[in-house]
Each structure stands twice: as structure tokens, then as C-alpha cells.
Amino acid sequence: MSILESLELALKNIVSSKTRTVLTMLGIIIGVAAVIVIVGLGNGLEQYVTDSFSDMGTNTLTVTVMSRGSTRTLSVDEMYEIVDENSQYLDLCSPTxxxxxxxxxxxxxxxxxxxxxxxxxxxxxxxxxxxxxxxxxxxxxxxxxxxxxxxxxxxxxxxxxxxxxxxxxxxxxxxxxxxxxxxxxxxxxxxxxxxxxxxxxxxxxxxxxxxSSYIITMQSEDYIDESVAVLESALYEVFASDDYYTVTSMSEMLETMTSMINILVGVLAGIAAISLVVGGIGIMNIMLVSVTERTREIGIRKSLGAKERYIMQQFVIEAACTSALGGIIGILLGDGLSIAASTVVTRLMEETLTVAPTLSAVALAFGISVGIGILFGYLPAKKAAGLNPIDALHYD
Structure with a gap:
């Protein structure tokens, strides 16, 4: 039996039990849709934060200084001198x-x-x-x-x-x-x-x-590390300690915020993916039931010379098709929910936030759904392939 024939037979079996198939796919559908929406929301948040920081200027440094007694202080003129002396890295300066x-x-x-x-x-x-x-x-x-x-x-x-x-x-x-x-x-x-x-x-x-606070621009964002280093070095010469000043880069803050968002999205996507495992267990359960219901069919096919690998192939493909179909429905549902979420979040926040799942996230969710179908369909398929034809033919 070719793979195409197994695929055709699997689709016929799926269509013949529509309600059971939909209930079986429900966990996969929910899991894929949830992962797509969460990843899309993460992408939207990341873009929103990036745009917000861009408006503030990612080429700026914020310097906060504190006086260390009467002998070690930093005047505004001294800060301007530090900027002028390092003009190859630093540009404009504004006390705030x-x-x-x-x-x-x-x-x-x-x-x-x-x-x-x-x-x-x-x-x-x-x-x-x-x-x-x-x-x-x-x-x-x-x-x-x-x-x-x-x-x-x-x-x-x-x-x-x-x-x-x-x-x-x-x-x-x-x-x-x-x-x-x-x-x-x-x-x-x-x-x-x-x-x-x-x-x-x-x-x-x-x-x-x-x-006590200054905003300083850099000549180029390519020299963030050098700009921070020259500022900290000059301030250290004044205070002889790094406890009395802080130098913060907007780019570093953006990277920190982005990494925090990615971690949060990863955790939430992982939690949502648990429903994919639950869906896989549902597929395995229904395939075991299917093996029991089709025991006589399996016995007849084996008595007519069907090899074990063909029997296994049929049930694995059927499980994979069920899971893949659930993945496709989940992708469509996830895209629809993403569009709806963009509208709702934008209205609630009164800010433009686009929930935009990436193509890689969609492909990964679909691949995982198919993989889960194959993984959880293997045990029922192995059970079906291992049936004794004589016992299967006598099964009532």
C-alpha cells in the first residue's frame, strides 16, 4: 500500500466520524491558536516598546550624579567639559x-x-x-x-x-x-x-x-560601549568611586525590556503548548479506540497478506492527518483572534498595538501539531500492526 493510498483511507475514516474527529482535534486547535496569539502579542509588544524607545532616542545616555561632600562635586560646566573633551563619542548635552x-x-x-x-x-x-x-x-x-x-x-x-x-x-x-x-x-x-x-x-x-541629571547624545550608536566607558571614567576621576553616579543607555534599556518580553512570551507560549500535549493524548486515546473498532478489518487485511509496516503506516498517517487538520484550523483561528485582539487591545490601551504572529511561529506551531500526531499515533499503530490475524478475525 502506497502512502497516497494510506492518506486517502485516513481521510475517509476522518470524514466518516466528523463529531468524534472535531472533539479529538479540540486540544490541538486550542493549543495552536493560543501559541499563535501569544507569540503575536509578544511581537506586538516588542515593536511597541522599540517604537517608544526610538521616539525617546536610542542614541542618548542618561547620567545621574550625586554630590560626595563639599570637596567632590560635579558642576554643570565640568560636565560640559567632559562632553567636549570626548567629542569623538559624545555630542550634545542638556542638564535636566x-x-x-x-x-x-x-x-x-x-x-x-x-x-x-x-x-x-x-x-x-x-x-x-x-x-x-x-x-x-x-x-x-x-x-x-x-x-x-x-x-x-x-x-x-x-x-x-x-x-x-x-x-x-x-x-x-x-x-x-x-x-x-x-x-x-x-x-x-x-x-x-x-x-x-x-x-x-x-x-x-x-x-x-x-x-543632578544630564541627557547626553552620542555621535553614533555604534560606539555605545565606548561612550559609556569614557563617561564613567571621567566621573570616576571626580568621585573616586562608582557609587555616586550612574550612566544609563537607552539602547541597553531597550535590550533589557525586549529580553524580558521574550522571556514572558516564551513562558506563556510554553504554558499554552501544554494543551497540544493534551490534544496528543486525546488523539492517542481515540486511535486506540479506532484500533479496537477495526480489529476485524485489520485481521482481514493481514490475512490477505498486508504487512505490519503497512498497517502501522495507515494508523500513523491517520493520526498525523487528524493532528495536521487540527493545526490548520488552529492557525486560522489564531489569525482571526490576533486580528480581534489587535482591535481590542488598541481600544483599551488607546495606543496602536498590532498582534502580529510571524510566519516562523505559524510554521513551528503546525510542525509541532503534526509531530504530536505522529508521536501519539505510534503506540496505537504499533498495537494494530502487532495483532494476531486469527485472533483479530474472531474478534466480535
Whole structure:
């Protein structure tokens, strides 16, 4: 008996017992669909995180320094000198000062707005553009100017789109608005990225204390290790200890986040794959029942000269076909659920997140489903092939 003949006979047996076949394939269908959706969700999360970090700039380094008494401190000018001395690796530098407290516009008090003191290079580092007015300038830093640049949300919500030239108060200090940033979010909302205020870091540091954080860009992402090394070396010379500063690379943070997502997806996919094993056990069980039901058929075929390997081949192919058919249905179901999940997650998170299973994940899930059918179909097939023809013919 050829493989094609065994395949044809297997399909006839599957079709003849539709309900039993569907129930047998259920574990395979659920397992394959779950694996595809989970892997697709992992891919979507990874792409979302990558895009988010790209918006923040993967060529940036964040430096946090702490004073070590009165004899060992790092001033802003000294940090600028470190950047200039290592210009082959480092490019722009902006001190950053996060302002706590509230913002007062007219008679209204706002607590959701983020307020930061930055340098004139900050917008070049962050990629923000000024839609109206001007950005912060070096002269604002030198004179500790009482000026600021605000986000599009504040401009529209509190100034009707005409904020330039008007004032607000931060930490009790009155600031004149000299510029408005272009909108970055699709929707303008309270607490969003467009709900922000930027003032000169010199003005901010006078209000709350010394600068302790810096954002520095690299000349090239190809020299991340070298850039981090020169910064840490220069800071070590100042503090004589690595306990008083940290240098964080956005690229390293992205790699860490991506690896965490991959581990989580792997664990969840492994848990989902357990249902594939359960489905395989179901296939083995139903094939054992099938062997019992077709004992006389097996006896007749063996008495007519059918070899054991042909009997085994028939039952293994039937188990593999059942499992493969379940895998195909599971793939179609998984793709459908992935599309639905993309819509649901996007609406719930109000962020674009695409659940996109890869072709390799689909192929792997299908291959595993077929492999499980062959693996769990082997024992029933071996039992069928080993039946004594005389006993099989007398089986009632």
C-alpha cells in the first residue's frame, strides 16, 4: 500500500466520524491558536516598546550624579567639559531638572503638568519642534531667564492657542511663555506628553537646588560601549568611586525590556503548548479506540497478506492527518483572534498595538501539531500492526 493510498483511507475514516474527529482535534486547535496569539502579542509588544524607545532616542545616555561632600562635586560646566573633551563619542548635552509641585495659570492650579529645567540643546536631543514663538536660548541660561516653552495642550486648553507672550507661575516664580511646541500625541489630553513646561535649567536649579541629571547624545550608536566607558571614567576621576553616579543607555534599556518580553512570551507560549500535549493524548486515546473498532478489518487485511509496516503506516498517517487538520484550523483561528485582539487591545490601551504572529511561529506551531500526531499515533499503530490475524478475525 502506497502512502497516497494510506492518506486517502485516513481521510475517509476522518470524514466518516466528523463529531468524534472535531472533539479529538479540540486540544490541538486550542493549543495552536493560543501559541499563535501569544507569540503575536509578544511581537506586538516588542515593536511597541522599540517604537517608544526610538521616539525617546536610542542614541542618548542618561547620567545621574550625586554630590560626595563639599570637596567632590560635579558642576554643570565640568560636565560640559567632559562632553567636549570626548567629542569623538559624545555630542550634545542638556542638564535636566525636574520641578516638583504645581503650576498656576491665572486662578487655576494644575498638578498634572510635567515641568523640567533644560538647556537650549534639549529640543534637538528630544526631537521636539517649536510651532510658534521661539525655543530656549543660551542667553536664557546665562541670564537665568524667567521664560518657558509650553506644550500644545496647555496652549490650547488655557490660552486658546495664543500662549506666546503670556505668563504662568511655577513654584511661585512667574515665567513668560516664549514658545509653544508642536503637538506630538494624536489627542491632546491632561497629563499627556503635550501637557508640559520647559524652562532654563539655571532658573530651575535656582528654585530647587543643584543639577543632578544630564541627557547626553552620542555621535553614533555604534560606539555605545565606548561612550559609556569614557563617561564613567571621567566621573570616576571626580568621585573616586562608582557609587555616586550612574550612566544609563537607552539602547541597553531597550535590550533589557525586549529580553524580558521574550522571556514572558516564551513562558506563556510554553504554558499554552501544554494543551497540544493534551490534544496528543486525546488523539492517542481515540486511535486506540479506532484500533479496537477495526480489529476485524485489520485481521482481514493481514490475512490477505498486508504487512505490519503497512498497517502501522495507515494508523500513523491517520493520526498525523487528524493532528495536521487540527493545526490548520488552529492557525486560522489564531489569525482571526490576533486580528480581534489587535482591535481590542488598541481600544483599551488607546495606543496602536498590532498582534502580529510571524510566519516562523505559524510554521513551528503546525510542525509541532503534526509531530504530536505522529508521536501519539505510534503506540496505537504499533498495537494494530502487532495483532494476531486469527485472533483479530474472531474478534466480535
Amino acid at each position: 531638572v525636574t520641578m516638583p509641585g504645581y503650576v498656576k495659570i491665572g486662578s487655576e492650579t494644575i498638578t498634572s503638568t510635567s515641568v523640567q529645567g533644560v538647556s537650549e540643546d534639549y529640543f534637538s536631543i528630544s526631537g521636539d519642534t517649536v510651532a510658534s514663538g521661539r525655543g530656549l536660548q543660551y542667553s536664557d541660561m546665562a541670564a537665568r531667564g524667567k521664560v518657558c516653552v509650553i506644550g500644545a495642550y496647555l496652549n490650547l486648553a488655557y490660552y486658546g492657542g495664543n500662549a506666546v507672550g503670556q505668563t504662568l507661575r511655577v513654584g511661585g516664580q512667574s515665567l513668560t511663555i516664549v514658545g509653544v511646541l508642536a503637538q506630538t500625541d494624536e489627542d491632546l489630553e491632561e497629563g499627556g506628553s503635550d501637557d508640559c513646561i520647559y524652562l532654563p535649567y539655571t532658573t530651575a536649579s535656582r528654585l530647587i537646588g543643584d543639577v
